[in-house]
Amino acid sequence: xxxxxxxxxxxxxxxxxxxxxxxxxxxxxxxxxxxxxxxxxxxxxxxxxxxxxxxxxxxxxxxxxxxxxxxxxxxxxxxxxxxxxxxxxxxxxxxxxxxxxxxxxxxxxxxxxxxxxxxxxxxxxxxxxxxxxxxxxxxxxxxxxxxxxxxxxxxxxxxxxxxxxxxxxxxxxxxxxxxxxxxxxxxxxxxxxxxxxxxxxxxxxxxxxxxxxxxxxxxxxxxxxxxxxxxxxxxxxxxxxx
Amino acid sequence: xxxxxxxxxxxxxxxxxxxxxxxxxxxxxxxxxxxxxxxxxxxxxxxxxxxxxxxxxxxxxxxxxxxxxxxxxxxxxxxxxxxxxxxxxxxxxxxxxxxxxxxxxxxxxxxxxxxxxxxxxxxxxxxxxxxxxxxxxxxxxxxxxxxxxxxxxxxxxxxxxxxxxxxxxxxxxxxxxxxxxxxxxxxxxxxxxxxxxxxxxxxxxxxxxxxxxxxxxxxxxxxxxxxxxxxxxxxxxxxxxx
Numbered sequence: 001x002x003x004x005x006x007x008x009x010x011x012x013x014x015x016x017x018x019x020x021x022x023x024x025x026x027x028x029x030x031x032x033x034x035x036x037x038x039x040x041x042x043x044x045x046x047x048x049x050x051x052x053x054x055x056x057x058x059x060x061x062x063x064x065x066x067x068x069x070x071x072x073x074x075x076x077x078x079x080x081x082x083x084x085x086x087x088x089x090x091x092x093x094x095x096x097x098x099x100x101x102x103x104x105x106x107x108x109x110x111x112x113x114x115x116x117x118x119x120x121x122x123x124x125x126x127x128x129x130x131x132x133x134x135x136x137x138x139x140x141x142x143x144x145x146x147x148x149x150x151x152x153x154x155x156x157x158x159x160x161x162x163x164x165x166x167x168x169x170x171x172x173x174x175x176x177x178x179x180x181x182x183x184x185x186x187x188x189x190x191x192x193x194x195x196x197x198x199x200x201x202x203x204x205x206x207x208x209x210x211x212x213x214x215x216x217x218x219x220x221x222x223x224x225x226x227x228x229x230x231x232x233x234x235x236x237x238x239x240x241x242x
Numbered sequence: 243x244x245x246x247x248x249x250x251x252x253x254x255x256x257x258x259x260x261x262x263x264x265x266x267x268x269x270x271x272x273x274x275x276x277x278x279x280x281x282x283x284x285x286x287x288x289x290x291x292x293x294x295x296x297x298x299x300x301x302x303x304x305x306x307x308x309x310x311x312x313x314x315x316x317x318x319x320x321x322x323x324x325x326x327x328x329x330x331x332x333x334x335x336x337x338x339x340x341x342x343x344x345x346x347x348x349x350x351x352x353x354x355x356x357x358x359x360x361x362x363x364x365x366x367x368x369x370x371x372x373x374x375x376x377x378x379x380x381x382x383x384x385x386x387x388x389x390x391x392x393x394x395x396x397x398x399x400x401x402x403x404x405x406x407x408x409x410x411x412x413x414x415x416x417x418x419x420x421x422x423x424x425x426x427x428x429x430x431x432x433x434x435x436x437x438x439x440x441x442x443x444x445x446x447x448x449x450x451x452x453x454x455x456x457x458x459x460x461x462x463x464x465x466x467x468x469x470x471x472x473x474x475x476x477x478x479x480x481x482x483x484x
Contacts, residue, residue: 025391025394028389028390028391028394029390029391029394031384031387032383032384032387032388032389032390032394033383033384034384034386056389056391057387057389058387099405139401140401140404140405140408141274141275141401141404142273142274142275142276142404144276145273145274145299145300146274147270147274147298147299148270148271148274148397149267149270149271149298149393149397151391151394152267152270152271152274152393152394152397155390155391155394155397155398156397156398156401159381159382159398162382162383162384163341163382166382
């Protein structure tokens with residue numbers, strides 16, 4: 001945690017990028033705006049000379065990039081996260097525009113680790129992947145051709161994040177200790193287990209229950225104490241089945 | 243002139259771009275935000291397969307791109323123009339940030355043709371080239387690494403231009419008919435000639451007089467009638483020498 005510069009507490013997560021040139025260009029875009037924490041989820045080719053070439057002075061971000069097997073691993077420790085996408089068929093999540101999302105991200109990153117997640121160049125983030133994040137954000141664009149290049153999208157969010165730091169940071173909410181990603185993940189798994197044991201959830205006929213539960217928990221802005229309460233309740237339910 | 247969509251009245255001028263890939267990526271960035279008028283001043287390589295590849299669906303902008311021998315030619319007919327740069331040693335010009343410049347550009351483009359000019363990837367715009375424009379604009383960035391990729395800079399300005407169209411357009415100033423680039427250029431040449439004939443300007447010892455005059459006229463926001471007045475005065479001076 002860097003208390004003086006919230007930009008240093010914001011991870012840029014690129015999930016499944018196909019083109020190493022885009023990884024390099026994204027690193028350059030980040031560095032121009034003062035971001036430096038690049039996290040990669042299973043890039044198709046990396047490291048790669050094309051990534052280095054497009055980084056053009058931001059190779060240090062590539063060298064220090066953290067590798068992850070999946071998005072949950074990349075979000076470990078984060079108390080706030082933003083999923084980016086140009087398409088959102090399901091609008092159950094909070095959907096913000098880039099500017100509002102950047103302001104919220106900077107406000108959160110003043111006090112807690114945070115992340116912004118970009119999907120693959122062609123397919124974006126799946127609904128399930130986006131559902132791991134606290135809010136969803138989109139870049140306003142021409143609806144006839146909303147197809148921003150990955151590094152161009154990173155550039156716009158990085159720019160908005162830098163501008164957002166010029167706003168005075170809101171004070172931390174003294175009473176509020178947000179649950180981090182792992183705590184929410186454990187709570188989710190606990191729900192899944194208890195719902196299964198109780199007969200409420202039938203793994204043979206799952207429907208959309210688990211993704212909806214996952215999304216509900218990502219959105220709910222729970223604090224640590226509230227996670228403890230819910231898990232205590234689930235523990236009590238678990239004991240009823242013994 | 244498109245009265246309904248000011249974005250269609252804004253030319254994006256790329257001066258002396260070195261890399262055709264950047265031209266293609268700039269076209270894509272423009273199209274995502276609803277801009278379509280691409281103007282190229284002596285690109286090193288164009289057309290080029292790399293430009294087409296990076297355009298990724300915006301090849302129509304490349305096909306319709308207008309070619310120019312120099313920046314004055316690209317600015318013909320424009321009543322307002324913005325020069326972009328990350329460096330400005332001389333601050334005699336109006337210097338705006340990207341957001342403010344985009345708002346002004348959209349407000350002007352609602353009534354008159356307008357342009358935004360980007361320099362070469364490595365060298366940017368010379369002071370003289372930038373001095374041809376009405377205002378200068380910069381993208382806020384990390385001073386330790388302000389090196390935005392050309393297409394990334396186009397993307398940010400295009401994004402800000404699109405957001406600016408969401409603001410209500412100010413009404414045209416009914417009394418104000420801004421002089422366009424050619425009228426100002428003729429006025430500049432007239433000054434140059436008359437200053438020379440009058441002995442005020444010594445071509446053998448030019449100092450910085452002509453660039454300063456050029457910049458002054460670009461900045462001054464003259465209207466057509468004022469240009470006529472000044473040229474009438476210069477004509478009168480010219481006759482004194484006969």
